[in-house]
Amino acid sequence: MFRLCLPLLATLLAIPGFAGHDAFRGVESSDNVNSRYTVERVDLTGYQSTSVSRSIRQRLNSMIGRNLDSTALDRIARRIQEELRVDEVHIRIGKGTRPQQVAVQLEIQHRKKAVDFNLSRLGYLSSEGWTGGAGIGVEFSGNRATMSVISDADTLTERASGFQGTFERTHLTRDSRFGVRVGYGALSEQWNQESLAAFATSSSVVRYGFRQYVEPEFLVAITPELQFTVGASLEHLENVEAPAERTLASNALTTSLRYKSRFEGTEALTQDLDALYTMRMATRGLGSDFVYTRHSATVAYAMHHLGQTVRLRWIAGLVNGNAPMYDRFALGNSTTLRGWNKFALAPLGGSRIVHGSVEYRYRMLEAFYDVGAIWDRDPVTRTVTDSGTKHSIGVGIRKDALQLAVAFPLKNGRMDPVFLAGVNF
Amino acid sequence: MTKRLVLLMFVSFATGFALAIWAEELMLHRQEDQLRFVAPKVHFVAGRTVDRLREGNAVPVNFQVTLAVGNRQNVVERLVESFVISYDLWEERFKVVRLRERKSASNLTALQTEAWCWDQMGISVANIPKNQPLYFKLEIRTEDSGARMPLFGASDTYNLTALINLFSRPAERQQPHWTMEQGPFSYGDLKQNM
Numbered sequence: 001m002f003r004l005c006l007p008l009l010a011t012l013l014a015i016p017g018f019a020g021h022d023a024f025r026g027v028e029s030s031d032n033v034n035s036r037y038t039v040e041r042v043d044l045t046g047y048q049s050t051s052v053s054r055s056i057r058q059r060l061n062s063m064i065g066r067n068l069d070s071t072a073l074d075r076i077a078r079r080i081q082e083e084l085r086v087d088e089v090h091i092r093i094g095k096g097t098r099p100q101q102v103a104v105q106l107e108i109q110h111r112k113k114a115v116d117f118n119l120s121r122l123g124y125l126s127s128e129g130w131t132g133g134a135g136i137g138v139e140f141s142g143n144r145a146t147m148s149v150i151s152d153a154d155t156l157t158e159r160a161s162g163f164q165g166t167f168e169r170t171h172l173t174r175d176s177r178f179g180v181r182v183g184y185g186a187l188s189e190q191w192n193q194e195s196l197a198a199f200a201t202s203s204s205v206v207r208y209g210f211r212q213y214v215e216p217e218f219l220v221a222i223t224p225e226l227q228f229t230v231g232a233s234l235e236h237l238e239n240v241e242a243p244a245e246r247t248l249a250s251n252a253l254t255t256s257l258r259y260k261s262r263f264e265g266t267e268a269l270t271q272d273l274d275a276l277y278t279m280r281m282a283t284r285g286l287g288s289d290f291v292y293t294r295h296s297a298t299v300a301y302a303m304h305h306l307g308q309t310v311r312l313r314w315i316a317g318l319v320n321g322n323a324p325m326y327d328r329f330a331l332g333n334s335t336t337l338r339g340w341n342k343f344a345l346a347p348l349g350g351s352r353i354v355h356g357s358v359e360y361r362y363r364m365l366e367a368f369y370d371v372g373a374i375w376d377r378d379p380v381t382r383t384v385t386d387s388g389t390k391h392s393i394g395v396g397i398r399k400d401a402l403q404l405a406v407a408f409p410l411k412n413g414r415m416d417p418v419f420l421a422g423v424n425f
Numbered sequence: 426m427t428k429r430l431v432l433l434m435f436v437s438f439a440t441g442f443a444l445a446i447w448a449e450e451l452m453l454h455r456q457e458d459q460l461r462f463v464a465p466k467v468h469f470v471a472g473r474t475v476d477r478l479r480e481g482n483a484v485p486v487n488f489q490v491t492l493a494v495g496n497r498q499n500v501v502e503r504l505v506e507s508f509v510i511s512y513d514l515w516e517e518r519f520k521v522v523r524l525r526e527r528k529s530a531s532n533l534t535a536l537q538t539e540a541w542c543w544d545q546m547g548i549s550v551a552n553i554p555k556n557q558p559l560y561f562k563l564e565i566r567t568e569d570s571g572a573r574m575p576l577f578g579a580s581d582t583y584n585l586t587a588l589i590n591l592f593s594r595p596a597e598r599q600q601p602h603w604t605m606e607q608g609p610f611s612y613g614d615l616k617q618n619m
Contacts, residue, residue: 027483027485027509027524031483031509031511031522031529032481032482032483032509032511033511033512033513033516033519033520033531034481034511034512034513034514037514037515068481070481070482070483091480091481091482092480092481093480093481093482093514094480094481094514095514095515099515100515102481102514104481
């Protein structure tokens, strides 16, 4: 009980003024004795210094001729770190050429890794088994190429195993607003017994054994926070149900709009907002055997305060027409309706989805509540299959990318715990 | 017999020598109801910290002092203090600000800056039991530029809880930090300065 009260106590103590006479001000610019000197010039040097956005440059230039503001310099250095994703921005202040003046230098430091190996995902969910992915990345001249091996039983209602690769030039700033990304994948599919049984009774969903895709995409940064993409998804599927038609094509135009921003109210309180809308449209005109439109929207909000984090996530999706399995929605995995078995809810996925999630984290501890519904409207028979609204709760520990949790689906009077363990899961 | 005598003398000498060194690491004395402390061998205005100061940056230095009674875990008094040190590029002297009261001193050398900080701190011994063993612990950490702790990045309010949280995390590998402990000792062992 005492441990449970600790976060609340810490929150109360953290409220300015609550801690009584022990509350005191943070570092102010005037604490630096050099704040009485005038800034003569500001230089930006080092790794990718020319890529720093115009707004940051303007803020730096506006410091010239004014008294040194070291806290503002710290904030700008942090913004550069986030914008360029670099290791450090080193601030050096030296004597100016005239008395009572100082020269400021911000040196961007980055230990460039030409090649990196990563474990993109590794996890176990007792209802679906193992999921894993590992890859290699290469950076050259502002481009990045990756190649990874995956076996993913978590994201969709299929286990997709094989290779995925990307080439991208997506480091967008205010001065460099355009990017490009090309993805390629060759995946072999395995199906759960419940899904196989459902295929036998479905008139509209096609089972495939192997698929490969190419997905070229152009990116435009309308603002540093708002990004628009347009591209195509060209997929070839091995038709295992009708061997006469050896392959099926699923070609779609893709577009997305993403708003991602961090709001820093105070240094102890930060908020993140990430909103994404995607649309895929496949038509006969693109040579596609599948004709459908898929919309999905995700909004994620997080508030961080002194070791505590509250996360809210909302997902909605809609598919009109006859979409291939990989573009149908799934609920009941490591991120949605945790604790529920996705094959029990909708063994072939669904064409409609609504999901909400609330998480509270205090340092390593986390607790979550998920609610969601998935249903399907058969495009041929027009019948609706609805699993109803489901709820689940869970607790666990999370340290950086490592997670260990137990989730409980809230069923009528029953508690069947499901265990989750993994890295980036 | 002679060998044992030599061994005994050696052990006595080594113990005395170690105690003498240990005693110099951390000096405690009582001033009325305050326990004052100095670690004369610890120079937190030196090395990397001075390098950053000479580059015109303000460097926060944080202290946490705890006094435990009976055993090391039974902490009865805790003090957390934060000082911001900077180096005047033209005058080539140091300035230090104690954040709790916004008290400051300037035109100092590095040693004078450290002495000023020690002089500002004291932990109350008014209410501690006088007949039980005492344990004293001092932790010092300076802020590292690479870490850019959000706590100290801007002119926002922070408080006791935030500082305690700071010391509850392990220090960064390259962050200058010191930890010193003394005890058990009795209340009567503390020299009193009037």
